[in-house]
Structures are given as structure tokens and as C-alpha cells.
Amino acid sequence: xxxxxxxxxxxxxxxxxIHKLIDRSAAYxxxxxxxxxxxxxxxxxxxxxxxxxxxxxRPSELDPTRLRNIPTQAIGLSLYEEVAGMVEGSIGKSVxxxxxxxxxxxxxxxxxxxxxxEGKDAxxxxxxxxxxxxxxxxxxxxxxxxxxELYNDVRQALSSMSEQERAAxxxxxxxxxxxxxxxNIKKGKLPILNENNHIAGDGAAPANNNQPVERIENGIxxxxxxxxxxxxxxxxxxxxxxxxxxxxxxRLAADARKKAGQK
Numbered sequence: 001x002x003x004x005x006x007x008x009x010x011x012x013x014x015x016x017x018i019h020k021l022i023d024r025s026a027a028y029x030x031x032x033x034x035x036x037x038x039x040x041x042x043x044x045x046x047x048x049x050x051x052x053x054x055x056x057x058r059p060s061e062l063d064p065t066r067l068r069n070i071p072t073q074a075i076g077l078s079l080y081e082e083v084a085g086m087v088e089g090s091i092g093k094s095v096x097x098x099x100x101x102x103x104x105x106x107x108x109x110x111x112x113x114x115x116x117x118e119g120k121d122a123x124x125x126x127x128x129x130x131x132x133x134x135x136x137x138x139x140x141x142x143x144x145x146x147x148x149e150l151y152n153d154v155r156q157a158l159s160s161m162s163e164q165e166r167a168a169x170x171x172x173x174x175x176x177x178x179x180x181x182x183x184n185i186k187k188g189k190l191p192i193l194n195e196n197n198h199i200a201g202d203g204a205a206p207a208n209n210n211q212p213v214e215r216i217e218n219g220i221x222x223x224x225x226x227x228x229x230x231x232x233x234x235x236x237x238x239x240x241x242x243x244x245x246x247x248x249x250x251r252l253a254a255d256a257r258k259k260a261g262q263k
Contacts, residue, residue: 002230004260010238011180012253018179018240019051021229025177026055029227033175035131037071041146042099044135046074047241048179052133073101073125075150077142095145101125107157125150126157127169127219132176136237137186137228143176144188147224150174158219171216174224180237181228193223 003011013021029035035056040049049072057067076099107124132146154172161169176190192198193212214221243249257263 001260001262003232004256004262005235006252006256008252010236011232012238012249012256013179013240014250014253015240017253018048018229021179022048022051023055025227025229026052029131029175029177030056033129033131033173033225033227035070035175036128037073037125038131038133039101039125039146039150040072040074041132041134041142042074042076044239045133048135048177049133052131052177056131073105075100075146077146095142097149101150101153103157106153125154125172126161127172129173130175132174133178134176135179135239137178137181138184140186140188140190142188143178144190147174147176147190151220154220155218166219169219171214171219171221173214173221175227176224177227177229179229181231182234183231184234190226191223192226194225198226198228 003013003017006012029052038049038053038056040046053069053072056070058070060066060068076097078096078098105124107126130150132143132150134143134146137143151174158166158169158172193214212223212225214223216222238249240246240249
């Protein structure tokens with residue numbers, strides 16, 4: 001069920017709402033993309049990414065009866081918050097990078113042709129299926145920046161490898177997940193591969209005839225798969241991790257659900 005508007009005119013999803021939404025979305029993403037690692041956009045993507053991580057586990061290569069978490073990396077990007085070094089008047093207009101992935105972490109192990117002991121790969125991006133996670137896609141400016149910069153970094157890392165090393169590496173693929181996608185005009189652009197079938201539904205992957213065509217260019221799939229837990233209009237979304245009074249947040253959310261006839 002869609003998140004109902006509260007009396008204060010805001011959408012107030014609860015922790016439980018978001019947990020269930022990510023659970024459903026993760027089943028879809030697992031079946032459709034099955035990421036090797038996640039890149040979380042700080043700070044909005046940290047909590048959704050941590051929840052998502054619980055649902056994207058893979059069987060251990062050492063003991064297939066056990067499940068292991070996939071690696072995660074974090075990047076710090078600021079669009080609407082003031083941070084040190086920000087140019088005056090840039091809030092809401094340009095992205096400021098506050099934390100990024102090191103060159104060593106980007107490449108992972110130096111020789112991709114050699115098998116790395118399980119759990120010892122820090123989550124290198126080259127040759128992986130990468131899921132970028134954030135809380136909301138509003139203007140799309142932050143997502144565009146994150147995708148384009150990560151794409152450029154992977155391309156640069158591939159160019160620094162020998163021809164033999166590149167031949168041993170699978171194509172790098174990108175996808176992104178946001179808890180909420182606002183139906184508004186986007187300032188940022190993404191080359192979305194699955195534009196007509198991007199919303200997580202019942203946990204089943206799209207039929208084979210709906211799968212996007214993947215074109216590989218210089219070791220990277222051109223374009224990005226896009227997943228959103230829920231589409232909303234252009235309402236203000238108040239997330240529970242932003243609330244100073246979680247009891248009041250939950251009360252307003254419960255009142256809105258009752259008024260909308262939801263349990």
C-alpha cells in the first residue's frame with residue numbers, strides 16, 4: 001500500500017514500513033540483478049543499505065550451507081546540507097564530495113585473474129555488479145553524480161590494467177536502488193536500462209522478454225538498472241531516522257494509515 005499523507009502534509013514511513021518495502025524490493029533485485037556489492041550514499045543511503053544487506057546474502061564458497069553478506073562501500077555526497085568547503089549558493093544546486101572510495105578499494109585485489117580468499121576482498125568495483133543505494137530520488141542530481149563518477153573511476157582503473165588482466169575480468173555492471181522515487185521533473189539524468197519496469201513488485205524478476213539489452217563498452221555495461229521501492233508524488237518525505245521524536249513520528253504515521261483505511 002502507498003504511504004499515506006500525514007496531517008502535517010508529509011509522508012512519514014516508519015522503520016517497519018521501510019524494512020518491509022526493502023524486503024520486497026530486495027527479492028526483486030536479487031532475482032533481476034544479484035549484486036556483488038553495494039555502494040551506499042551517505043548519509044541517506046546508510047540505513048536502507050544496511051537493511052538491504054540482510055536480504056542480499058550469498059552462499060559461502062567455503063561452506064555453502066552458510067550465507068555471507070556482500071561487501072559494502074560508502075561515499076559521502078552532499079546536495080542539500082551545508083558542509084565544510086562548500087561554495088556559497090551551491091546548496092541544492094551542485095553536489096559536494098565529502099568521502100570517496102580509495103584507488104586500492106576501487107580496484108580490489110591487484111590481479112583479478114587470481115582467486116582471493118573468501119572475505120578478504122575489500123569489495124573492489126572492477127568486474128563487479130554494483131548496486132548504488134540512497135533513500136530518495138528527488139532531483140536525481142546526486143544519483144547522476146554518483147553513477148557518473150563511479151563509472152569514470154572504473155573506466156580509469158580498467159585502463160591502468162594490462163590487456164591480460166582486463167580479459168580476466170567480467171564486465172562491470174551498475175544498478176541503483178532508492179527507497180522512494182518522486183514523480184517529478186528530474187534535473188539529473190541517468191541512462192536507465194529498465195525504464196518501463198523499474199519498480200519492485202511481488203519479488204519476481206521481469207520475464208526474459210522484458211530484460212534490457214546490455215551493451216558492453218570497454219569492459220563496462222553502458223547504462224544502469226534502476227529500482228525504487230515506491231513511487232510518490234512531490235511530497236515532503238520525513239524519514240524516521242531524521243526524527244527527534246520517534247514516538248510522535250509513529251503516531252502521525254498511524255493516524256494517517258487509519259484515516260486512509262489501512263491497517
